[in-house]
Amino acid sequence: MSEPKKLYIKTYGCQMNVYDSERMSETLGGQGYVETQSPDDADMILLNTCHIREKAAEKVYSELGRFKGLKAEKPDLKIGVAGCVAQAEGEEIMRRQPLVDLVVGPQSYHRLPEMEAKTRTGAKALDTDFPEEDKFEKLKNRPKAKRGPTAFLTVQEGCDKFCAFCVVPYTRGAEVSRPADRIIREAQDLVERGVREITLLGQNVNAYHGAGANGDMTLAGLIWELNKVDGLERIRFTTSHPNDMSDDLIEAHGTCEKLMPYLHLPVQSGSDRILKRMNRSHTAESYLRLIERIRAARPDIVMSGDFIVGFPEETEEDFQATMDLVEEVKYGYAYSFKYSTRPGTPAAERPQVDPDAADDRLQRLQALITRHQREIQDAMVGRKVKVLFEKSGRLPGQMVGKSEYLHSVHVSDADVAVGELRGVEITASGANSLAGALI
Ligand code: SAH
Ligand code: SF4
Ligand code: F3S
Numbered sequence: 001m002s003e004p005k006k007l008y009i010k011t012y013g014c015q016m017n018v019y020d021s022e023r024m025s026e027t028l029g030g031q032g033y034v035e036t037q038s039p040d041d042a043d044m045i046l047l048n049t050c051h052i053r054e055k056a057a058e059k060v061y062s063e064l065g066r067f068k069g070l071k072a073e074k075p076d077l078k079i080g081v082a083g084c085v086a087q088a089e090g091e092e093i094m095r096r097q098p099l100v101d102l103v104v105g106p107q108s109y110h111r112l113p114e115m116e117a118k119t120r121t122g123a124k125a126l127d128t129d130f131p132e133e134d135k136f137e138k139l140k141n142r143p144k145a146k147r148g149p150t151a152f153l154t155v156q157e158g159c160d161k162f163c164a165f166c167v168v169p170y171t172r173g174a175e176v177s178r179p180a181d182r183i184i185r186e187a188q189d190l191v192e193r194g195v196r197e198i199t200l201l202g203q204n205v206n207a208y209h210g211a212g213a214n215g216d217m218t219l220a221g222l223i224w225e226l227n228k229v230d231g232l233e234r235i236r237f238t239t240s241h242p243n244d245m246s247d248d249l250i251e252a253h254g255t256c257e258k259l260m261p262y263l264h265l266p267v268q269s270g271s272d273r274i275l276k277r278m279n280r281s282h283t284a285e286s287y288l289r290l291i292e293r294i295r296a297a298r299p300d301i302v303m304s305g306d307f308i309v310g311f312p313e314e315t316e317e318d319f320q321a322t323m324d325l326v327e328e329v330k331y332g333y334a335y336s337f338k339y340s341t342r343p344g345t346p347a348a349e350r351p352q353v354d355p356d357a358a359d360d361r362l363q364r365l366q367a368l369i370t371r372h373q374r375e376i377q378d379a380m381v382g383r384k385v386k387v388l389f390e391k392s393g394r395l396p397g398q399m400v401g402k403s404e405y406l407h408s409v410h411v412s413d414a415d416v417a418v419g420e421l422r423g424v425e426i427t428a429s430g431a432n433s434l435a436g437a438l439i
Helices: 015-029 056-066 068-073 085-089 092-096 109-120 180-192 218-226 249-255 272-277 285-299 316-329 357-377
Strands: 005-011 033-035 044-049 077-083 101-102 126-128 152-156 197-201 236-240 260-266 302-309 333-338 386-391 399-403 410-412 422-429 434-438
Touching: 005 015, 005 092, 015 033, 015 044, 015 085, 015 109, 015 152, 015 197, 033 044, 044 056, 044 085, 056 077, 056 085, 056 399, 068 249, 068 272, 077 085, 077 109, 101 109, 101 386, 109 126, 109 434, 180 197, 180 218, 218 249, 272 316, 272 399, 285 316, 302 357, 316 357, 357 422, 386 410, 410 422
Parallel strands: 005 033, 005 044, 044 077, 077 101, 101 126, 152 197, 197 236, 260 302, 302 333, 410 434
Antiparallel strands: 386 399, 386 422, 399 410, 422 434
């Protein structure tokens, strides 16, 4: 038997890219590829890229440049670019970096086997279509390998919101929801392979409206169906848009036992003037009232968010409104970014904020977020949580897992296996994680 060919995949960007990389690896598994952790012994290198900020996109070209030597040594090595940079730049990538053999957009992964075969004839392969066929159905015949306790599952893809700064509607295309029965089948399959916690993914996951047995289903409806899957212990979802936070989803946070008390709900800014220019179609006030309702349903929920500072025309006063909103919400986690100009988006054409002012705002915002994060984490000390153990820690006998609130929890001398869900009393709070003891 011939040696299996080796595939090295490097993943950038969001969780959906992590999910997509798994699917690509499985698809190429059908072509005789096995994954390798190093590019040096690979027969094919795939970069699954992100286009969200300028730096993310530029990283791809510098990474590709580094493969020059490898390709010179090994002419049979094929190099591919997948993901959102592939979608946004298409053929341009091959022009800018001729060592690239293959460019595949996020909607065309299921065509990878044919594309790979084409590169083996010495030709270049490019596919950035938004095809009609269901890529998930084409991808489903894959090897049933054992899995770790947590998994991502894409339920919705694309976005119709067109925030003025964002490339996602262009790189992922229009909003599409997968039919509920296929998602439930995939969840059951994951559970059979060892998964205990599933995070439902979508660029606008709470806009989910996939076909169900009795017409379209909401995300809450889907979560209630998944709640019935035996062996599945935890359900999470990300990323949500404030405008799609429906009543049934808020209520599920109070009543659905497998749905975890954590919600990522990006607001981007606390200034109504800026929110309007961002085309966010919610106000700071409507967002705060929404959080009140979510907290009324689930008082202990940990909130998380995303922020952009230095959006075109943002003044110090606008920025203060963001600080005030953060002060009011107190996020358990929050991600903040300096605005990055994305060609082709409406905000790219507008007057830009002085980069030093934007840097200064980012630092102040991050300091406030870090303080809240730490306060919320410290307040866990003395509380009893449930931990899903995911791996062994750095110290002998130590095990690491996540609480329902998504905090990392370390337990020393823990007589537990990966995949076990156990009660833990929190005893200490460190820089980025908690320590605890089994109850
Ligand atoms: N679908 C998700 C977000 C996807 S992008 C949502 O709607 O929330 C993840 C985060 O990247 C966004 O929430 C935003 O804060 C940030 N982001 C997007 N475009 C950006 C840009 N041009 N510059 C800086 N940050 C950006
Ligand atoms: Fe981008 Fe999210 Fe806005 Fe859609 S809703 S355009 S993905 S930031
Ligand atoms: Fe990046 Fe595309 Fe995800 S731009 S954040 S990889 S949807």
